[in-house]
Amino acid sequence: MTDSDYEFLEDSKPKRRGWLKAIVWVLIALLSGTVATVAGGYFYITSQLSASGIEVYSTDGSSFDLPSPADINGPINMLVIGSDTRVGQGSTSYGPVGSALADVIILVHISQDRKNAVAMSIPRDLMVSVPECPDPKSGAVFPARNFTQINSTMSKGGPACTLLAVQELTGVAIPYLAMIDFKGVIAMSQAIGGVDICVATTIDDSYTDLYLEAGDHTLIGDEALAFLRTRHGVGDGSDLSRISNQQVFLTSMMRKLKDEGALANPFKMFQLGTAALSNMTLSNSLTDLGVIYGLAKQVNNVDLDKITFIQLPVYDLEGEYAGRVAASPERAQELFDLIKSDQPLVLAEANPGTGAVIAEESGAATATPIKTQNPTPTNNSDGTGQPVDGTSTAELPSWVKGTNAATTSCSN
Numbered sequence: 001m002t003d004s005d006y007e008f009l010e011d012s013k014p015k016r017r018g019w020l021k022a023i024v025w026v027l028i029a030l031l032s033g034t035v036a037t038v039a040g041g042y043f044y045i046t047s048q049l050s051a052s053g054i055e056v057y058s059t060d061g062s063s064f065d066l067p068s069p070a071d072i073n074g075p076i077n078m079l080v081i082g083s084d085t086r087v088g089q090g091s092t093s094y095g096p097v098g099s100a101l102a103d104v105i106i107l108v109h110i111s112q113d114r115k116n117a118v119a120m121s122i123p124r125d126l127m128v129s130v131p132e133c134p135d136p137k138s139g140a141v142f143p144a145r146n147f148t149q150i151n152s153t154m155s156k157g158g159p160a161c162t163l164l165a166v167q168e169l170t171g172v173a174i175p176y177l178a179m180i181d182f183k184g185v186i187a188m189s190q191a192i193g194g195v196d197i198c199v200a201t202t203i204d205d206s207y208t209d210l211y212l213e214a215g216d217h218t219l220i221g222d223e224a225l226a227f228l229r230t231r232h233g234v235g236d237g238s239d240l241s242r243i244s245n246q247q248v249f250l251t252s253m254m255r256k257l258k259d260e261g262a263l264a265n266p267f268k269m270f271q272l273g274t275a276a277l278s279n280m281t282l283s284n285s286l287t288d289l290g291v292i293y294g295l296a297k298q299v300n301n302v303d304l305d306k307i308t309f310i311q312l313p314v315y316d317l318e319g320e321y322a323g324r325v326a327a328s329p330e331r332a333q334e335l336f337d338l339i340k341s342d343q344p345l346v347l348a349e350a351n352p353g354t355g356a357v358i359a360e361e362s363g364a365a366t367a368t369p370i371k372t373q374n375p376t377p378t379n380n381s382d383g384t385g386q387p388v389d390g391t392s393t394a395e396l397p398s399w400v401k402g403t404n405a406a407t408t409s410c411s412n
Helices: 003-007 014-032 035-052 069-073 150-157 159-170 182-191 222-229 239-259 266-279 289-300 329-340
Strands: 076-083 102-110 117-121 127-130 145-149 176-180 195-199 203-205 210-212 215-219 280-283 307-311 314-316 325-327 356-360 363-365 402-404 409-411
Touching (some): 035 266, 035 289, 069 289, 076 159, 076 289, 117 239, 127 150, 145 150, 150 159, 159 176, 159 280, 159 329, 182 266, 195 239, 239 356, 239 402, 239 409, 266 280, 266 289
Parallel strands (some): 076 176, 195 409
Antiparallel strands (some): 076 102, 102 117, 176 280, 203 210, 314 325, 356 409
């Protein structure tokens, strides 16, 4: 059986589809010598997937169902949310229990040709317009709002409402949603054996109880969570600095997963899923094990230097909205259009923002050239400088803040 056979068996044979997947996992178990553990874990994961699924919608009101093979083979858009809920987290050190907010919001786009991927971080204090949101529990509809902080959408209509807000903002259809809470972050960091990061300037943040001296560290468990949450300990203390700092962690994690082949290894994906799934909420479009494995393999096909992490361009608001930000109209739209048209988003050089610097052998620097795509050959152009297939290899403007997964950056 090929990978494609495993990932997307014919929908007309649902019973056979489920049993064939089970057989694949049992064969993996036999080869690894852990039959009882893996077989039991397989059924645990499938039950957890079913329990964690929620209905999500596009801005036209239609729902996103399980994807077809054609959907997976096309461009992929997914929203990743980090929830700051304290409910059921088992610790008071995270702060008092209150409304669940969207602490981290990242739009992930993987190009159809699998040569480029981008992860765009959206600040949690971004002010946006939000369409009507159905309450996932009662079915009641929250009215549309013209100007509200994007992280508060979670407390109104759950993660599905945050997804609607991001689709309204970007104009991009996003059929996949994955939300993880504090315990899930801790479990994931433990499952991958920690994430190696470097710190250029000592981090001392009493808000998250994080202290890291300058130098190299391996973050795991509560320390990994505190690192991802800190903003008072890096840069200028803003959420934008926190995003830069998070990209230090995320790029390192991506390098580790790729180096170890975890994204293309069903058994490793199984281990990661077992660790975090009980602390995740997924869209119904992600409640199939074959779909999850198929998507992970698509990410694995993209080279590290073509996995770009950027920040949504914003400007500071004033008056009653001081301390919050809004999307820069022209700049943000330029990036949204590139994503919608499946164009590559390539940085000419790393520009990580206020919470990080690029690591070099001699120390840290503010900017370092990074690899970009090969220039388009002259004979593949119509004379306008653009490839005849409609794609563009133009580098992103210098105002775009970000880095790529092949580049090591350090918290600052």
